[in-house]
Amino acid sequence: MIDLWKEWVGRRWNAEARFLNLERMNEDEWLKRHRLLSPASPDAKKEPQVVFKIASKLKPEVETISLAHNNLVSGAMMTTLAHYLPKLANLSLEGNRLSGWKELDNISGRRGRLSQLRELVLVGNPIRELEYKNNRAQQYKSEIARRFPSLEILDGEPIARVGFDAPALSTSTSTRPHNMLSTFAFQMQPSLIAGVDGPMVSNFLGRYFPLYDQQRGALLDVYAPDATFSFSANTAIPPRARIEGIHVSKEFPNQRKLEWAPWLSGGLGGSRNLGRMTGSLQKVTQSLHLGGEQAVKAMADLPATRHDITGAPEKFCVDAFPIYQGEKPNLLVTVHGQFTELPSEGIRSFDRSFVLAVAPEGSRARQNDWQVMILSDQLVIRAYSSFEAWRPGPMRVQAGDLLPTPALLEVLSAVPKPQRYLMQDLILRTRLNLQYAEDCLKNNDWDLERAMANFEQVKANLPADAFLPENAFMS
Structure with missing residues (x-):
């Protein structure tokens, strides 16, 4: 045959x-x-x-x-x-x-x-x-x-790609890839930068954030004349940060010095948290800043910051890909990370989403050596939560969730993708050892939910050595 x-x-x-x-x-x-x-x-x-x-x-x-x-x-x-x-x-x-x-x-x-x-x-x-x-x-x-x-x-x-001329050298100080936040239902995966050269993205961010920290007025060059800027403050402490005690820990002594008032009412219009504006049209209007000049003035009225973009790359994650406005492709760049607020030296988390377009010849951005100009800039400031959220692999979302030990991860690294992630998911949910987990998935055509249903049917008849010991996991 x-x-x-x-x-x-x-x-x-x-x-x-x-x-x-x-x-x-x-x-x-x-x-x-x-x-x-x-x-x-x-x-x-x-x-x-x-x-x-x-x-x-x-x-x-x-x-x-x-x-x-x-x-x-x-x-x-x-x-x-x-x-x-x-x-x-x-x-x-x-x-x-x-x-x-x-x-x-x-x-x-x-x-x-x-x-x-x-x-x-x-x-x-x-x-x-x-x-x-x-x-x-x-x-x-x-x-x-x-x-x-x-x-x-x-x-x-x-395929229409964003037509940037990639520079010969990157100003990024790190060659290690960033990690990209995925949905909590799945494991965290590496960053996705598609449809544009990675060095162009790192060059933009590597120039933008130092200026934001030290000379915000100079950012006027990179904002399009009709650009929009807004920011919102999320004052709630994330559940994972509360579980870990970050905001009361002695390891973070400056967190108690942080105040939300400058973010809620500053920036020449205040926080644009639409869920809390309850019909205030004036507040909605004032908190959206139109044009590069107004955007930079609003940013200048916000607290001083320090983004450590030359430090550990795992503290930031970047996602970039083309989006379409009519027939024209622009670029969406999202950044998740942390910054130190000055002068308190407390740490906050942030999410920032830019919509970028090619800077036209003769534009203010092009004249000042920016390859792109910003069409839209949305900033969300959050109470600090560690960058574990986008570390590759499983993420703890509540107290009691199992995580694999480094030793178990090392053993699993020998399994080819994507089977590795499926086996890891099954092991964390069932505590099965590698042999039984692989057999369970193979017999169910590598369908995780079918494998879980199969496990529930037979788990009472499995021998004790089918399961990993407690010390194979971090609780």
Whole structure:
């Protein structure tokens, strides 16, 4: 049977073009003659995996695959595509019936990302055609670009990238990657900087924050004439910080010196916390600053700060990717981190979101060597909570949650991604040892929720040595 599949794959393989043609498989007479089930059939289970595994042995390596015109309603057949062909550069899904974003999760999601995909074709699928029909073409392109950061060509057209000229040298003092905050339901993942050169982002931030700390008036150059700026203060102490006792700890003696009044009423308009403005139109209007001059004046009226951007990089996380305003791509940059407030020397956390555009020739920003100008700047100041929130791996969100010890993490590091994260999640939820956790996931097709349901059914019959000891975890 395997020999038959190898022969069929060979018939479909163009070594010179490094192209595997898997189009119209349901109509393939050779498969029918040899009584082989089409990998594109809704009844196919192992057939796609067999084909992709055989394809992974081809020489030279497969660069392009076409799954066009296979009447695919679900993306299930692509579940193992990234596992066997992780370096795939070009993929055509033209003329299928894929209609939901979840169908692309098999090649764009955490469990099966085609991280080096350069070109994707979705023409003829409802997921694309309906978006175009409803005048949502840009939202479609943006959604695809977000899911596939490496993508350069979509449906035969270049992906619109933010057109910055990257500098030859970065002013960033650190070459270590930042870490990106993810949703609490999943493990923290590395930073996502897509659709723009990383050095451009670090250069902007590396210049912006020292000026914000030392010479806010000089920032007038980088704000567009019609830029907007606002800030809001969240005075509540985050639950995790309260659990850890940060604000009463002797390790943070200056936290008690901090006052919220300068943030709530300062900045020539006060905090723009819309949830607390209860119909005050004047307050809403005054707290949104229009134009670069008003933005800089408002910032000058806020407390002095010190952002240690040349220190430990893990204290900050950065996320950057293109967003569209009509047909024009701009850049959204979000920063999460901490700063020291002066003169108290207390620490606060912050979130800052910039919308950036290419600085036009002749603009004030370009004349002062800024590659970009700021269209929008939103600042949120929060009570300090440690940067553990975006450390890669699991995050404790309430007292009592288990975390793995460094020793357990080291053992898990030998497991390839994405299986490593699934095993870690299962182990933290069940305390199973590595062997049993792997068996449980394998027997449930690496579906975490199915594995958990399976565990609940059999846990009473498991031997004691199926579980890790207490000292394998940090409580």
